[in-house]
Every structure is written in C-alpha cells, then in structure tokens.
C-alpha cells in the first residue's frame with residue numbers, strides 16, 4: 001500500500017510558505033561544486049549518482065520518478081518529509097545522521113553558512129517556491 005502523502009504534503013508545504021534564510025547564491029555556487037559529483041541542476045540536468053535537484057526545495061522528498069531512492073528516503077517521504085529549510089539544513093549537515101540508511105554518501109557541510117548559501121543557489125531551480133499565492137493577503141494589524 002502506497003500512501004498518497006506526498007501530494008498532501010505538497011499542498012501543505014505551499015500553504016505554510018516556510019521562511020528561508022538568506023544565503024549568498026554566488027557563494028552557494030562554489031559550495032555546489034561539492035555536490036556536482038553526484039547532482040545536476042538546471043534545464044539539461046540529468047540524474048547521476050544522486051537525483052536532479054530541480055524543484056526539490058519546498059517539495060516533498062523523493063519526488064523524482066526516474067531516480068531509485070533508498071528505502072530510507074522513500075519511507076521518510078511517505079512519512080511526510082518535505083524539504084523545507086529545517087529538514088534540508090539537517091540533511092546537508094549530516095546526511096547519515098538525519099537519515100540513517102540514505103544513499104547519499106556525503107560527509108555533510110560543516111559550516112551553517114555553506115548550507116544557507118547552497119540553498120540560496122538551489123532556490124531559483126525550484127521555481128514553485130517563488131510562486132507565492134497572492135490571495136494569502138491576511139488581515140494585517142497596522143499599529
């Protein structure tokens with residue numbers, strides 16, 4: 001039985017509109033060199049050792065239909081894991097600690113600013129993130 005949680009999580013993720021801290025995308029591009037051995041982003045990106053990292057931020061984990069994720073990853077996704085700032089930061093800091101059994105053989109990024117920067121670099125490749133619903137204009141208490 002495959003729970004259809006990712007769809008629900010995607011909707012919730014959009015509604016929650018998580019705040020992402022601001023890293024430096026130019027610095028992030030340099031940090032991304034460490035990821036490039038396994039990951040590609042952009043229009044012509046292909047799955048390599050790791051999945052394409054387009055449309056990953058703010059989205060449920062393990063959404064790439066052509067990539068064979070570890071069972072650790074698919075289980076986490078079935079349990080509702082969404083790549084928001086908190087989960088992604090924890091995963092990139094210590095992949096194996098955040099997700100025992102993940103196939104991502106990466107030691108992790110030690111510096112919090114490297115993580116923020118690489119997230120800032122990846123952000124434009126997840127355009128769904130920027131699609132802010134305009135009807136979200138809540139009653140603002142002015143004063």
Ligand code: HEC
Pocket residue numbers: 031032034035036037038039049050051053056060061062063064068069070071072073074083092101102103104105106109118
């Ligand atoms: C040695 C190869 C390798 C390196 C280096 C690596 N990754 Fe990964 N990454 C993977 C693999 C393999 C997976 C799939 C993990 C699984 O299925 O458990 C993955 C998964 C991910 C995911 C989840 C994708 C999804 O579709 O849910 C993200 C996000 C990610 N990596 C980001 C990064 C970033 C950012 C870096 C650099 C800081 C990086 N990775 C470095 C191999 C790598």
